[in-house]
Amino acid sequence: MILIVGGGKSSEIAAEEVIRQGAVPLRLVLPEETFSFLPDVETVKGRLLSFTGVQGNFQAEIEIDREVKKFNVGAAVIAVDETPKVSDTDCITLSSILENNYLKCSGTIVILLDAKKPSRASHIVAVEKAIEIKDNNPDCRIYIITPEVRTFGLDELEYCKAQKKGIIFIRAEDIKHSSGKMKVTDSPSGKVLDITPDLVITDEEQEVKNAALWAKAFSINLYEDGHFRLGNVSRGPVTSMRNGVFLCGTASRALLPREMDTSARAAATRAVTASQTPLMLNSAEVDEEKCASCMTCVRVCLFHAPSINEKGKSEICRDLCQSCGLCVNLCPASAISFKGVSRIELRNAVDDVLRCLHE
Amino acid sequence: MNDCSILIICCEKMKETVERASLENSAVLALPCLGRIDEAVILRAFRKGADAVIVAGCVEGNCKYNSGNYQARRCVNEVRDILEEIGISGERLEILNLSPNQAVDLVNLFENMKEVVLRLGHPDILGAER
Structure with a gap:
């Protein structure tokens, strides 16, 4: 049995892959967490009290409805995804324009991409959405303000397309935003631009929720930015510093959706392999x-x-x-x-x- | 002087690389990780008649246990000071960050070390067993 922690998208992919490899997944989510329903996967809501044992033979104690149950698992996959931090400003965020339809907006639209820990896909989403809005309403003016446009690989073509359609990219580090007016300094030319936006869309800071809690339960470490610490290079990809515990998706670093998919599959595969190769080490x-x-x-x-x-x-x-x-x-x-x-x-x-x- | 003897201390991961290089006049001591190495091990080697010691660990940041190679570097620097203090040239001790497919680095260092030993002769240690 493979323990998969988290209720996000990467946990779904990991569970799917575990089944495909012929092992049994057990998904664990926190009681307050939302998760998607998977028909073939047993999902329990509870808290992990302890995680003892060695690779191939772990014992997990899980508290489910104030009852402690013990599970024998071969390996664990931590698939706790990044989620947007709840911001205190009332700006419209990128993830909300994905959910709602903002295609009818008009006037001057500013997309502000300056979050400290953005999701890796935020710039691509912003560029694609900007093109969509512009196609729908060619009269509106769209500014994308960011220190650096981070579109990767073939997504650079989208960036090029956006520029051709007349979306204005401003590379600015100094952004002042108050009472409906914006003052930005274009860093290449040093010119100060005044913009009066009708709509401001921002990207959100991402965080791995309850990372400290899981890290303590699994005895693994965190980076300073709140992600789970990846194992060193010689341990191979998607590992943590503990044998038999694997990290996938955005639990350890910001990833694109495609990369998330790959890493979830990789972690599931490694976990299935690890659960079949018990490890007995000497101890000091x-x-x-x-x-x-x-x-x-x-x-x-x-x-x-x-x-x-x-x-x-x-x-x-x-x-x-x-x-x-x-x-x-x-x-x-x-x-x-x-x-x-x-x-x-x-x-x-x-x-x-x-x-x-x-x- | 053809009887120079050089001890190579390496971690479990580098053992295969070091042994496959099959260097003449060398002995290999494999530890689980270079984090285990302490001053006594290296000094013992000199006392037991090693002319030079090479500590071969992983590339920095590549240690499976995170800090073993940094620990070894600190230890080697410390032992070098001790050696200088007791009148043995610090050149006789060297640390190498080896990657498993770069055995040539080890061979080069070994040849350099041999030259150093030829130049300096056997270390003059009271009570050293040869």
């Missing part, structure tokens, strides 16, 4: 008598494996330890040992290889 062990509770291991471990137990000593969680040996090296009291590379074993290994060389 702590000599409690030597441990000085200095918290060095707790601080250096990226996998959240060491913690201080109720005795006030360090304890390393077997499930989370990835046996890299960093804590063994850095422990000032040399209280942590690790089968195969403890201090004495390593010393003997050095002696042995050099003796072989000299003989």
Whole structure:
């Protein structure tokens, strides 16, 4: 069984792909979250209390309607998508023009693309929508104000088309907007332009909702911008820093819809493969008598494996330890040992290889 | 001097690359990750008669465990200071950020290291076993 977290579009694609690969998906969404109904996929509403075990053999404790249920899962896919942050301004946003029909608007329309963490597709959506509005009503004037037009690949053709149709792009970093008037400084020429818009459309800042909550439950890390931290390059794509937990869609970075699709399929495929290849790693062990509770291991471990137990000593969680040996090296009291590379074993290994060389 | 001995310390991921390079007069010590390396390991190697030590880890930012190669670099810099202090040239210790398909980098460094050892001779360590 593969645990898929999140109710967005990428979770649908991931669940679909898991079924296609012959495994059973279990979708978990938070009680307050909205999600789309999928007939073949079991979807539970609940909170993840703990996620223990190793790749191929995880135990997930999920609270469903104040009842704790245990599930055995082989791997997990985190498919929590970015959602637009609720803004405090009453401007019309890009996502609302996708839902509602604003094709009849006229006069001067300004599309302002200067959100700090926009979705990757926002510029393309803006350009396409602008063309649509212009086609419907050739008399209106449309300005797209942005520091940089980020249309990628073949979407550059749309950008070109928009310019030919008379949509005006202004590259501006300094934008002042107050009481129906706008003052923008065109950065290439340095000229100040005054615009009186009839309609302002803005793009929204995106956020991954409840990322901290999920990260804590899965013992994985977050980036500073609130996305889930991807595993390092050598772990391969769509991984997290924990074995058997995969990230897909916009959970880890801003992606185009097409890329989201691909990453969801990739994560599902990797999860199915991982669930069939259980991983047993050695774990570092702590000599409690030597441990000085200095918290060095707790601080250096990226996998959240060491913690201080109720005795006030360090304890390393077997499930989370990835046996890299960093804590063994850095422990000032040399209280942590690790089968195969403890201090004495390593010393003997050095002696042995050099003796072989000299003989 | 043909009997120079060079120890290559690498992580599990680089083991295959290093071994496939099959360098003469070299010994390979593979650790799970270079984050495990500490000063004692490198100094022990010199004490046990290594003429030079090469620490070969992954490309920066590429460590599976995130910081093993940075940790190794810090450690190597520290040991170099210790070596200088006890009268052994710091040139005898080198760290290399290797990528698995770039064994040529290792071979080049190894040849340079051999020249260094030929130039400097065996390190003068009291009680070193050879």
